[in-house]
Amino acid sequence: MNNLLQGINLYLIGMMGAGKTTIGRLLALEMGYSFVDTDEVIVQAAGCTINEIFAESGEATFRRLETEVLSQICAHTRLSIATGGGIVLNQKNWSYLHHGLIVWLDAPVELLYNRLAEDKTRPLLQDPDPKGKLQSILEQRQKLYAEADLRIKLNEGETPEQITQRILEEIPSVLKNPVSADG
Numbered sequence: 001m002n003n004l005l006q007g008i009n010l011y012l013i014g015m016m017g018a019g020k021t022t023i024g025r026l027l028a029l030e031m032g033y034s035f036v037d038t039d040e041v042i043v044q045a046a047g048c049t050i051n052e053i054f055a056e057s058g059e060a061t062f063r064r065l066e067t068e069v070l071s072q073i074c075a076h077t078r079l080s081i082a083t084g085g086g087i088v089l090n091q092k093n094w095s096y097l098h099h100g101l102i103v104w105l106d107a108p109v110e111l112l113y114n115r116l117a118e119d120k121t122r123p124l125l126q127d128p129d130p131k132g133k134l135q136s137i138l139e140q141r142q143k144l145y146a147e148a149d150l151r152i153k154l155n156e157g158e159t160p161e162q163i164t165q166r167i168l169e170e171i172p173s174v175l176k177n178p179v180s181a182d183g
């Protein structure tokens with residue numbers, strides 16, 4: 001699997017709770033890539049949590065940090081990158097994402113809600129109606145996520161390992177210059 005993408009970065013996009021962080025880490029292991037999570041880099045750089053950034057500086061500041069972090073990450077190669085769910089909102093981010101292969105983890109709202117109902121780390125979901133909020137965010141972003149190179153539809157009950165294998169199997173079908181079996 002080490003030569004699957006010939007060094008180009010893999011970017012995971014999709015809604016909160018779709019599993020970008022979980023699957024991104026597994027994909028890195030399988031491909032012999034390093035793993036980077038844009039949210040983790042932001043938290044390290046800012047020295048505070050995402051909740052604190054949203055509460056103290058606002059979403060616009062978070063989005064600026066996100067773009068700055070992405071611009072630095074994309075200068076590197078051999079990375080599996082888990083993005084934050086809102087990375088697709090800023091048009092400028094797409095110029096960075098398109099340096100690599102973009103994979104959309106496409107999960108239904110019900111599945112996202114089941115995973116995140118008790119979660120306190122996503123400021124956008126600290127809402128009296130988190131399921132309704134997920135639905136409206138997905139409606140806003142659906143067309144943007146659909147700009148990905150590869151769409152992976154997720155089903156309830158599929159393990160991270162199974163999803164990772166499915167992504168690895170589907171990647172060759174969207175590569176412009178696929179690597180041949182012997183090299």
Ligand SMILES: Nc1ncnc2c1ncn2[C@@H]1O[C@H](COP(=O)(O)OP(=O)(O)O)[C@@H](O)[C@H]1O
Nearest residue numbers: 015016017018019020021022023115158159160
């Ligand atoms: N395939 C899966 N099956 C069950 N739980 C999962 C799966 N993928 C992720 N999770 C869980 O769902 C939650 C959100 O996953 P995470 O990787 O943080 O998503 P994202 O980075 O897209 O927001 C975590 O608690 C994670 O352990």
Ligand SMILES: O=C(O)C1=C[C@@H](OP(=O)(O)O)[C@@H](O)[C@H](O)C1
Nearest residue numbers: 015016017039084085086122123
């Ligand atoms: O969808 C969003 O706007 C966000 C998703 C989060 O990341 P995950 O998608 O990894 O949960 C994080 O970047 C922030 O809370 C905003």
Ligand SMILES: [Mg+2]
Nearest residue numbers: 020021082083
């Ligand atoms: Mg994440």
